[in-house]
Amino acid sequence: MSVTTTNYYDRKGILGTLGRDGLLQIILIANTILMLAPIVIMVFSAFKTTPQIFQSPFGIPDFTQVQNFIKIWSETNFLRYLLNSFVVTGASMVLILTLGTMAAYAIGRYAFTGANFILMFFLAGLTLPLKLAIIPLFMLMRDLSILNNQLSLIFVYTAMGLPSTVFIMTGFIRTLPNELEDAARMDGASEARIMWSIMLPLVRPAMVIAGIQNIVPIWNDFFFPLVFIQNDSLKTLPQGLTTFMGEYTTDWGVLFSGLTLSAAPIIIIYIVLSRQFIAGMTSGAIK
Amino acid sequence: MPQFRMTGRGLWITALIVPPLCFVALFIVYPIISAFAYAFFDWQGLKRLDFVGLENFHTVLFVEPYRSWTLNAFKNNIIVFFALMVLQNGLGFILAYALWRELPGARFHRIAVFLPVVLSTIIVAYLFKLFYHPLFGLVNISLKSIGLSEWAQPWLGQSGTALWSIIAAQAWHMVGFPTLVFLAGMQRIPSEILDAVRMETESEWVKITKIVWPLVAPSATIVFTLLFVGAFNWFELPYIMGGLDGSPFGSTDVLGLYFYRTAFGNVSSGQQDFGLGSALAVLIFIFIAAIAAVITTRLRAREIQL
Numbered sequence: 001m002s003v004t005t006t007n008y009y010d011r012k013g014i015l016g017t018l019g020r021d022g023l024l025q026i027i028l029i030a031n032t033i034l035m036l037a038p039i040v041i042m043v044f045s046a047f048k049t050t051p052q053i054f055q056s057p058f059g060i061p062d063f064t065q066v067q068n069f070i071k072i073w074s075e076t077n078f079l080r081y082l083l084n085s086f087v088v089t090g091a092s093m094v095l096i097l098t099l100g101t102m103a104a105y106a107i108g109r110y111a112f113t114g115a116n117f118i119l120m121f122f123l124a125g126l127t128l129p130l131k132l133a134i135i136p137l138f139m140l141m142r143d144l145s146i147l148n149n150q151l152s153l154i155f156v157y158t159a160m161g162l163p164s165t166v167f168i169m170t171g172f173i174r175t176l177p178n179e180l181e182d183a184a185r186m187d188g189a190s191e192a193r194i195m196w197s198i199m200l201p202l203v204r205p206a207m208v209i210a211g212i213q214n215i216v217p218i219w220n221d222f223f224f225p226l227v228f229i230q231n232d233s234l235k236t237l238p239q240g241l242t243t244f245m246g247e248y249t250t251d252w253g254v255l256f257s258g259l260t261l262s263a264a265p266i267i268i269i270y271i272v273l274s275r276q277f278i279a280g281m282t283s284g285a286i287k
Numbered sequence: 288m289p290q291f292r293m294t295g296r297g298l299w300i301t302a303l304i305v306p307p308l309c310f311v312a313l314f315i316v317y318p319i320i321s322a323f324a325y326a327f328f329d330w331q332g333l334k335r336l337d338f339v340g341l342e343n344f345h346t347v348l349f350v351e352p353y354r355s356w357t358l359n360a361f362k363n364n365i366i367v368f369f370a371l372m373v374l375q376n377g378l379g380f381i382l383a384y385a386l387w388r389e390l391p392g393a394r395f396h397r398i399a400v401f402l403p404v405v406l407s408t409i410i411v412a413y414l415f416k417l418f419y420h421p422l423f424g425l426v427n428i429s430l431k432s433i434g435l436s437e438w439a440q441p442w443l444g445q446s447g448t449a450l451w452s453i454i455a456a457q458a459w460h461m462v463g464f465p466t467l468v469f470l471a472g473m474q475r476i477p478s479e480i481l482d483a484v485r486m487e488t489e490s491e492w493v494k495i496t497k498i499v500w501p502l503v504a505p506s507a508t509i510v511f512t513l514l515f516v517g518a519f520n521w522f523e524l525p526y527i528m529g530g531l532d533g534s535p536f537g538s539t540d541v542l543g544l545y546f547y548r549t550a551f552g553n554v555s556s557g558q559q560d561f562g563l564g565s566a567l568a569v570l571i572f573i574f575i576a577a578i579a580a581v582i583t584t585r586l587r588a589r590e591i592q593l
Contacts, residue, residue, distance in 0.1 A: 027382070035403060121311070131520055132568040133319045134568075135550050140314070162310060222408065242409065259414055262410055281404065282468050286506070
């Protein structure tokens, strides 16, 4: 290749790069505005009265004006729903991580007949859309007499979370070295002690990933409470939101502040832990 | 690793493995197997009556009005799937490509694009329902303010636009997911390959179509399969934004709504039919499983091992 042609390509390359990067940057900025605008408008509207929302939907509100929030706090069951969501999500997460680690530890750490079969059994649950089994689940909950009881949600979420947790944790536990374990065994430590004191501290990173992957869909779930829970005082946040949105249809200020309050916990945690959230929620889809 | 020798260790392993297995068996495997069994019986409310063979399947597929309801919902699911393929996965690929270049602010853009993904679908549904409001909604107000008053319309209130409006909300909600899965795929492309490409061609188009796209094939397989399963399970957004009947006039009815309505009844007619509902569930289930298997194997075949 002659010198002139190289120069020609170089020059064109730089200009091309600038043009292309500029275009890509414009796409990114436009998209980010599109992603954030609805959320920002939601938060702004939460501080406005309904007439203000209709008159200036894009205007910046007076943030000291919190009467919408006070209304929600004092007139609705919002706090109850929030608490219920915490209880259901918390209990499910404890069960998922405990049971998931137990199974993954047994499969990943001990060679026993049927280990692979059991892993396959768990993995089968990964791909099945459980929504379609809602009729038998409804009957099962009725037979266990936990319909209209948060245990029904906790049990279903635990079962749904186990496949992915076992999958992530088994893969991780298999990569841990044997030396520590063997040394402890030589010293006469029991299997339970080895697991608890030596191995468990090492699997925490995998637990975080598995935890985030499950906590978001559980916290946000609407379908199972819709079928299992009727009692208003037992409703979780997404389900309670439907009750609440039905009651205040014309008071837009209250509606927007209800949405803002419901979205706030997860948005705040996401902003603080965005790296872990992204890693956790896409971990099932990235090999 | 130690073999399965001592009884103590055997007991220990059993104690570890049995409780989680029970959960999965009782709350996933058993209900799914039962769903198949339920479909072959006649039901009255919560009571199981006679074995009716394939009659429930015959009813939902060939007897009016179920036949046209099934077809209408199925047609809408197909529209949803292909529309999201472009709006969610297609856009996701472009955004991933833009993020991959690590331009200034890439980190911020990455956080922003994924923010809607962590929100509850119910919040997204109500938010957009308010935005689409015919009189006070942001969409129409914006159109009017830029002089496009004739474009302002009751987005969710007419058959022609309702489904598309909900699809747009879904795309906003979830576009960050394929974006970051594709981005992870791109970041795994070895830099030697990229350097070699840079020597060979300067055409961005050639680079994307011949190098990047084939090399992110594993991400594409997963994203396409998940979108397919998700599109045919679609429930929350149309439930809130269109209502349980898929209004107006069934234009937003999808299989998820139709199945739920058939099984548990709706507000206007309290009748519920577990037999027909289960038959629908089994059909949807088999359809999803079969097509997802085809998609996965087809797409796997074009993946390149590095």
